[in-house]
Amino acid sequence: MRLKVAVCFAVVMALFGLPVVARMSVSKTQRKLSLDRRVDELLSQMTIEEKVGQLNQVFYFKQFMKPEIVEPGIREGKIGSLLFVTDPAIINRFQKVAVENSRLKIPLLFGFDVIHGFRTIFPVPLAMASSWDPALVEQAQSVAASEARAVGIRWTFAPMVDIARDPRWGRIVEGAGEDPFLGARMAAAQVRGFQGQDPSSPGRLLACMKHFAGYGAGSGGRDYDSAYIADAELYNVYLPPFKAAVDAGVGSAMSAYMDLNDVPATGNAFLLRDVLRKQWGFKGFVVSDAEAVGNLVTHGFAEDKSDAAYRAFTAGVDLEMSFPGNAISNAYTSSLTKLIAEGRITKDQLDEAVRRILEAKFKLGLFDNPYVDESRVAAIHNNPEHRRLARVAAQRSAVLLRNEGNLLPLVKGDPKVSSVAVIGPLADSKRDIRGSWSFVDDIKSAVTVLEGIRAKVGSSVKVEYAPGVDIARVYQSPFVIIQGPRPAPWTETQKRAEFEKAVSLARSSDVIILVLGEHEEMSGEAASQSSIELPGQQLELLKAMSGLGKPVVLVLINGRPLDISWAASNVSAILEAWHPGSEGGNAVADILYGDATPGGKLPVTWPRSTAQIPIYYAHNITQEPEAKKTFTSRYWDIPSSPQYPFGYGLSYTTFSFSNLRATKSEMRVGESTEVMVDVENTGRRTGEEVAQLYIHQRYGSASRPVRELKGFERITLAPGQKRTIRFTLGKPELTYWSGAVKEWVQEPAVFDLWVGADATASLTTTLRVVKR
Numbered sequence: 001m002r003l004k005v006a007v008c009f010a011v012v013m014a015l016f017g018l019p020v021v022a023r024m025s026v027s028k029t030q031r032k033l034s035l036d037r038r039v040d041e042l043l044s045q046m047t048i049e050e051k052v053g054q055l056n057q058v059f060y061f062k063q064f065m066k067p068e069i070v071e072p073g074i075r076e077g078k079i080g081s082l083l084f085v086t087d088p089a090i091i092n093r094f095q096k097v098a099v100e101n102s103r104l105k106i107p108l109l110f111g112f113d114v115i116h117g118f119r120t121i122f123p124v125p126l127a128m129a130s131s132w133d134p135a136l137v138e139q140a141q142s143v144a145a146s147e148a149r150a151v152g153i154r155w156t157f158a159p160m161v162d163i164a165r166d167p168r169w170g171r172i173v174e175g176a177g178e179d180p181f182l183g184a185r186m187a188a189a190q191v192r193g194f195q196g197q198d199p200s201s202p203g204r205l206l207a208c209m210k211h212f213a214g215y216g217a218g219s220g221g222r223d224y225d226s227a228y229i230a231d232a233e234l235y236n237v238y239l240p241p242f243k244a245a246v247d248a249g250v251g252s253a254m255s256a257y258m259d260l261n262d263v264p265a266t267g268n269a270f271l272l273r274d275v276l277r278k279q280w281g282f283k284g285f286v287v288s289d290a291e292a293v294g295n296l297v298t299h300g301f302a303e304d305k306s307d308a309a310y311r312a313f314t315a316g317v318d319l320e321m322s323f324p325g326n327a328i329s330n331a332y333t334s335s336l337t338k339l340i341a342e343g344r345i346t347k348d349q350l351d352e353a354v355r356r357i358l359e360a361k362f363k364l365g366l367f368d369n370p371y372v373d374e375s376r377v378a379a380i381h382n383n384p385e386h387r388r389l390a391r392v393a394a395q396r397s398a399v400l401l402r403n404e405g406n407l408l409p410l411v412k413g414d415p416k417v418s419s420v421a422v423i424g425p426l427a428d429s430k431r432d433i434r435g436s437w438s439f440v441d442d443i444k445s446a447v448t449v450l451e452g453i454r455a456k457v458g459s460s461v462k463v464e465y466a467p468g469v470d471i472a473r474v475y476q477s478p479f480v481i482i483q484g485p486r487p488a489p490w491t492e493t494q495k496r497a498e499f500e501k502a503v504s505l506a507r508s509s510d511v512i513i514l515v516l517g518e519h520e521e522m523s524g525e526a527a528s529q530s531s532i533e534l535p536g537q538q539l540e541l542l543k544a545m546s547g548l549g550k551p552v553v554l555v556l557i558n559g560r561p562l563d564i565s566w567a568a569s570n571v572s573a574i575l576e577a578w579h580p581g582s583e584g585g586n587a588v589a590d591i592l593y594g595d596a597t598p599g600g601k602l603p604v605t606w607p608r609s610t611a612q613i614p615i616y617y618a619h620n621i622t623q624e625p626e627a628k629k630t631f632t633s634r635y636w637d638i639p640s641s642p643q644y645p646f647g648y649g650l651s652y653t654t655f656s657f658s659n660l661r662a663t664k665s666e667m668r669v670g671e672s673t674e675v676m677v678d679v680e681n682t683g684r685r686t687g688e689e690v691a692q693l694y695i696h697q698r699y700g701s702a703s704r705p706v707r708e709l710k711g712f713e714r715i716t717l718a719p720g721q722k723r724t725i726r727f728t729l730g731k732p733e734l735t736y737w738s739g740a741v742k743e744w745v746q747e748p749a750v751f752d753l754w755v756g757a758d759a760t761a762s763l764t765t766t767l768r769v770v771k772r
């Protein structure tokens with residue numbers, strides 16, 4: 001029988017298989033040849049100035065710029081790309097100037113920060129990572145891509161894949177948290193979501209991994225601050241998500257702002273040439289972050305603008321992103337021509353960079369189809385499926401941190417509950433439910449927690465609202481220009497009156513739902529905070545509410561872990577919703593009332609207080625581990641353990657893990673084994689658990705972290721249902737970059753393995769890896 005199958009297979013392969021394979025590779029080669037020919041032809045017609053123009057990308061904000069600021073530049077071929085144009089009519093207008101009125105008719109490439117949605121806002125990236133669900137992340141980014149593409153945007157400055165281990169850093173909200181393995185999975189999923197099989201296909205965008213590299217490690221959590229990262233940490237922690245994005249076919253990369261080991265990332269040839277191109281074989285193009293080229297002078301790295309252009313260009317930045325007419329930027333347009341005339345940059349070097357940009361434009365199909373169909377925008381944006389997915393995404397990203405006495409889920413139609421007080425400055429804030437980088441959605445359509453609860457419980461339950469306090473805190477968002485200013489802070493009299501109003505409303509209600517956290521602009525770019533305490537008087541409000549003897553549910557809306565140590569031991573139920581997006585209020589109500597079961601898990605270690613920062617689970621063991629009690633590396637005045645470990649999150653049901661085993665207890669270097677575990681739903685509701693595999697290499701050429709995540713899977717189990725989960729552990733998972741050997745190594749050693757529901761999992765076994 002087997003023989004028969006094999007013979008049939010061979011015949012089929014001989015008849016059809018090989019020719020198909022051959023035909024496929026021929027057509028791929030032909031496509032490449034014809035692409036090369038088209039690019040060569042164009043390059044041969046271009047003046048130096050026109051080539052330099054293709055390396056120039058400028059911002060355009062319709063809010064405060066006139067088209068005349070950019071149109072002459074487009075016509076003269078001095079601008080190759082624009083960002084922040086989101087109006088399809090303006091996109092078509094500018095594109096017309098490029099393809100009908102410029103000499104060589106080269107289309108413009110329009111880019112935008114499509115970070116977690118465009119018209120439909122999905123949960124912020126840190127929240128999406130909390131879903132531990134790469135398939136969901138991919139789907140969400142494909143929706144975001146289709147909405148942006150509908151207006152003519154062809155390129156997104158996402159995913160941001162910076163590892164962040166300091167929650168003071170505002171941009172922690174934009175990434176997948178602290179872990180390279182989870183970060184890599186999220187990076188690849190986002191690239192697939194944006195680009196699909198081919199970024200030119202309908203509804204897709206070209207993706208851009210950023211910020212290359214090490215931006216999350218800025219000193220003290222201050223944005224843009226210098227990062228000092230030893231090679232071992234760079235390769236093992238900060239680079240894996242970028243490498244995963246490259247392997248997933250990401251089309252472009254953005255250089256970061258900060259100094260990495262004293263060399264600004266935008267002038268860093270080690271990063272942009274050695275790692276990105278030589279080690280990883282990256283074939284796309286590199287764009288600078290905004291103004292980053294000119295800012296090489298500000299860094300004290302380049303002598304002047306011309307030197308900045310030289311250093312960025314020769315380090316490997318192909319395209320400069322800048323503000324038109326700004327004094328700092330436009331280094332390429334103002335200097336490259338002269339640098340070529342002087343022979344400091346060769347024409348071949350210039351052609352190499354221009355080729356990458358033109359290739360991207362050809363591959364995106366811009367030469368064949370430069371315009372966008374304005375009549376189709378509304379239908380794509382109003383697709384109800386997008387809102388449905390945003391709601392599912394928000395449900396799946398929420399993390400249940402505490403649920404004493406199973407206060408949650410609340411029961412719809414509970415005869416003991418006739419009134420609910422929804423309290424807190426974020427309970428009815430449409431602006432804050434969305435999170436940073438939400439620019440072109442219809443803010444009115446965002447659903448707040450108050451609205452979600454009202455819709456959920458219907459008219460039989462009285463739902464009343466009071467903000468209680470005002471989050472007045474000093475910060476200056478760079479985005480007020482787009483988002484508009486916040487209302488003036490409350491006066492002292494107003495503060496007292498509003499606080500009293502909230503207390504008396506809560507006193508006369510049966511259940512209190514308190515919604516606290518941060519304004520959307522408190523995280524994101526240029527939004528670092530020295531403290532992770534609940535801003536303003538929110539803790540006071542929380543204490544006052546908790547003192548009323550009523551059931552209190554705390555819902556957090558925020559972009560970073562916050563100090564909730566008081567709540568963690570005094571409030572029965574805490575749900576971390578993050579900034580959950582357009583459908584956030586509905587999703588929160590779904591979870592609070594049991595129409596959805598929480599299953600999200602923390603993608604970051606949650607500190608008890610600011611003083612514990614930086615705190616992350618994958619640290620090395622010190623000479624004096626805490627168990628020793630006397631000579632220990634701990635602080636004496638605070639505990640060393642976090643408030644909640646990495647990977648943590650509760651459900652409305654319970655799970656047990658058992659029977660952890662590896663198919664091999666011993667294997668050779670280079671081999672792999674399966675690791676299996678049984679997971680059972682031991683509670684009474686259907687729920688979702690994330691099985692997480694951690695490893696520890698006990699000894700080797702370098703010390704290894706106490707634990708490292710090496711596999712995970714989110715699964716749904718009905719009550720009493722049991723499933724065996726399988727992970728593969730082999731060379732990719734057991735290899736690391738050794739600071740001693742200065743190379744990637746897989747070493748013979750004994751490994752501890754754990755599988756469980758978070759980074760403190762106790763179910764363990766060992767694996768011995770011996771010499772090949």
Ligand code: NOJ
Nearest residue numbers: 083113157210289290525
């Ligand atoms: C600066 C930010 O650092 C970057 O992430 C963003 O893509 C650009 N501005 C463009 O908005």
